């Protein structure tokens with residue numbers, strides 16, 4: 001079974017080929033046009049997808065040494081994401097599926113992130129395990145009872161973790177995407193220089209809230225400005241380190257609470273923010289204390305990519321998927337769904 005994956009839900013144009021469960025190519029065209037805007041500009045994103053999609057898919061075939069005639073299925077992200085961006089990938093995939101006479105599966109982007117820990121090596125965490133998806137658009141805590149059987153444990157009630165990184169970066173005058181910038185700056189700062197709030201939601205102990213933290217950073221920066229004028233680099237580094245520490249504390253404490261409810265042997269993190277080395281280190285420590293193994297993907301599979309979409313589609317095309325309670329939509333009837341949720345069995 002050879003599967004082509006296509007992913008265009010946000011600002012990365014991606015295609016990947018998986019053959020017999022082995023990843024053969026993974027092409028990503030990132031869009032630099034958004035850097036000067038402090039965030040993704042939806043109209044620019046869909047235009048750039050249109051410019052790149054054909055070349056990206058061609059390259060995915062070339063690199064994999066597979067030909068379109070070998071394809072057994074195409075998997076394409078149909079949500080959640082930006083409507084214009086989703087449409088480009090979905091319509092391209094529909095055209096290719098029609099032309100080649102190959103089945104088309106609509107893959108939930110979040111389902112893709114869940115499979116991202118099973119790309120390299122392919123034998124990553126096996127259910128049951130807990131996954132935290134932390135990206136620019138999502139912060140979702142899931143108990144993976146089995147592949148295709150997902151129990152939603154918690155999610156953010158306001159900003160996503162990556163969004164908080166990006167907003168704090170902007171407050172400190174750093175470019176988009178802010179996560180890697182904050183991580184680098186934090187290395188020069190002292191995490192205990194400032195005590196920022198760590199939200200704990202009494203009624204929803206497995207949910208997250210990062211907007212209070214972001215606002216606390218904003219007020220702190222405004223006060224420092226009033227008192228001292230332009231912030232010295234050391235102050236900015238201290239703010240970055242203290243912010244990152246508070247965010248990581250919220251994550252670690254919430255995972256510890258989730259583990260009490262579901263004492264699994266494996267916990268995985270996924271999504272762009274899972275690139276963060278301090279988060280990986282803090283979660284590894286928690287894993288040692290609670291005796292679970294921590295899984296995180298290589299950075300290239302943390303941020304958006306089509307390898308994870310192809311991997312999910314491969315699963316739904318094989319007999320393994322009989323256990324799944326998720327049935328992906330198929331064929332020309334698939335419509336993009338910007339607000340698509342991960343189907344929870346509870």
Ligand code: KG4
Nearest residue numbers: 135136137162177178179272273276303304
């Ligand atoms: O998964 P992703 O590529 O796209 C979404 O689906 O949102 O995640 C992008 C997010 C951005 O908010 C970016 O700032 C964040 O991931 N990010 C990081 C790091 N690298 C990327 N956040 C913290 N530390 C990093 N090293």
Ligand code: ZN
Nearest residue numbers: 135271303304
């Ligand atoms: Zn994503």
